[in-house]
Amino acid sequence: MAEEIISPDEVAKPDGPVSGADKFEAVIGLEVHCQLLTESKMFAADANAFGAEPNTNISVITLAHPGTLPKVNRKAIEYAVRMGLACQSEITRHNVFARKNYFYPDLPKGYQLSQDKGPICVGGGILVKVKDPETGAPYERVIEVHHIHLEEDAGKSIHDADDWATCLDYNRAGTPLIEMVTDPCIRTAEEAGAYLTEVRRLVRYLNICDGNMEEGSLRCDVNISIRPKGETKLGTKVEVKNLNSIRNVQRAIEVEFRRQIELTETGGRIIQETRTFDAGSGQTFGMREKETMNDYRYFPDPDLQPVTISDEWMAAIESTMPLLPAQMYQRFVDQYGLPEYDAALLTDAREMAEFYESVCRYTTNYKAISNWLMGPVRSLLNEKSLRERQFPVDAERIGTMITLIDNGTISQTAAQKIFSLMAEGATETPNQLAEQHNLIQNRNTDTLGTLVEEVLAAWPDKVAQYKKGKKNLLGMFMGEVMKKSQGSADPKLVNALLVEKLNQ
Numbered sequence: 055m056a057e058e059i060i061s062p063d064e065v066a067k068p069d070g071p072v073s074g075a076d077k078f079e080a081v082i083g084l085e086v087h088c089q090l091l092t093e094s095k096m097f098a099a100d101a102n103a104f105g106a107e108p109n110t111n112i113s114v115i116t117l118a119h120p121g122t123l124p125k126v127n128r129k130a131i132e133y134a135v136r137m138g139l140a141c142q143s144e145i146t147r148h149n150v151f152a153r154k155n156y157f158y159p160d161l162p163k164g165y166q167l168s169q170d171k172g173p174i175c176v177g178g179g180i181l182v183k184v185k186d187p188e189t190g191a192p193y194e195r196v197i198e199v200h201h202i203h204l205e206e207d208a209g210k211s212i213h214d215a216d217d218w219a220t221c222l223d224y225n226r227a228g229t230p231l232i233e234m235v236t237d238p239c240i241r242t243a244e245e246a247g248a249y250l251t252e253v254r255r256l257v258r259y260l261n262i263c264d265g266n267m268e269e270g271s272l273r274c275d276v277n278i279s280i281r282p283k284g285e286t287k288l289g290t291k292v293e294v295k296n297l298n299s300i301r302n303v304q305r306a307i308e309v310e311f312r313r314q315i316e317l318t319e320t321g322g323r324i325i326q327e328t329r330t331f332d333a334g335s336g337q338t339f340g341m342r343e344k345e346t347m348n349d350y351r352y353f354p355d356p357d358l359q360p361v362t363i364s365d366e367w368m369a370a371i372e373s374t375m376p377l378l379p380a381q382m383y384q385r386f387v388d389q390y391g392l393p394e395y396d397a398a399l400l401t402d403a404r405e406m407a408e409f410y411e412s413v414c415r416y417t418t419n420y421k422a423i424s425n426w427l428m429g430p431v432r433s434l435l436n437e438k439s440l441r442e443r444q445f446p447v448d449a450e451r452i453g454t455m456i457t458l459i460d461n462g463t464i465s466q467t468a469a470q471k472i473f474s475l476m477a478e479g480a481t482e483t484p485n486q487l488a489e490q491h492n493l494i495q496n497r498n499t500d501t502l503g504t505l506v507e508e509v510l511a512a513w514p515d516k517v518a519q520y521k522k523g524k525k526n527l528l529g530m531f532m533g534e535v536m537k538k539s540q541g542s543a544d545p546k547l548v549n550a551l552l553v554e555k556l557n558q
Contacts (some may be wrong), residue, residue, distance in 0.1 A: 416453025
């Protein structure tokens, strides 16, 4: 039975009110595919690299020529286990790979090597922090992971490179993937976005995937159904495929939720199907019906031996686990005494967290490090579209510069100048730059005392007003002394000398 067709103009927009929305709730599950950062492919020695010329990172094994035999990539197994440990999943020790049979042009073997009955990671979950979309109140909840399994990626069909033919690039075929499947426990687009954000952060912390959705190394399929509030039975599930940004995942959920409500309220019938989301129009469109599950005819691959993860191998993998974002956050609060806001921002990306800790080796003013990294460093990274590892100023020079501020050698204004010089490519130390550009603060009490006396002598009427209670004139006097010193005077010392003279 064909679905009742509703014009997009008749469907409520994501930001508009929807009739009947208060009667239904969404039931959402996500399938997240993460390409693993191995040097070679899942079952062959071909290079695993993005951006190469089409059909150059392939071999007879990837193309499944007769007589070729695959071999499991050990590093891919380890990366999958690391993600399972991060999610507190149960790790399957005896792993079997199966052939999943389906016939797409971009699947050179005619089947995909995957895991069927025994995924490598089972259960677990990821804690997310979300704001209620209606009240704005924050809350936390665990998004439950049903399982994580290993498989190989397919190739890529390119439909717009030729007017008359579909082109096929098999470079991606055989790339190792983990597919993370949640339980149908997500209720809002905000929760889905928070989960995806946390998955991307975890794979980057673990250094198992770069998380670049725009390059397809992290992709998401959404399964969504609706049911009356209070109902426990699941509704008919619709799958929205291949979403390439967190915002598009959220938009697709919002649109599909409203489409299904509209369809139900007007007497239509939701069918089990696969749909695609068009970011331009903000609508989902049907691709193919799935009245029953596809018959993939799974069976164990006869060319691959089962992979057993021994106790020794498991211990070795556990020993390589880095601190996870939540652990790093707590460390920044407890060990470095940072405010929660600073700790959350600095631990959002592993590279920034590691950069912060590197600077901590050269100064103990932990809050000052945070201020510099969240301010000037972050601004420069954004301006030049750089990653933390590409930042031109090393941790030692930033730490040294902060120490020079703390001991009064240079002012904050001078530090900004020194920072700019280093960011522009200067290789000298902060001390050398301060000397070369006359940025070392003058802390000679006799010299500064003379400047203070000259300023006060030049403004007798202002001095009189100050002594009558107009204390805000102190700032004017400070400015005049700093001008006379050409910015080299120590502001703290000048302030103390001014107060002393004015109060005599």
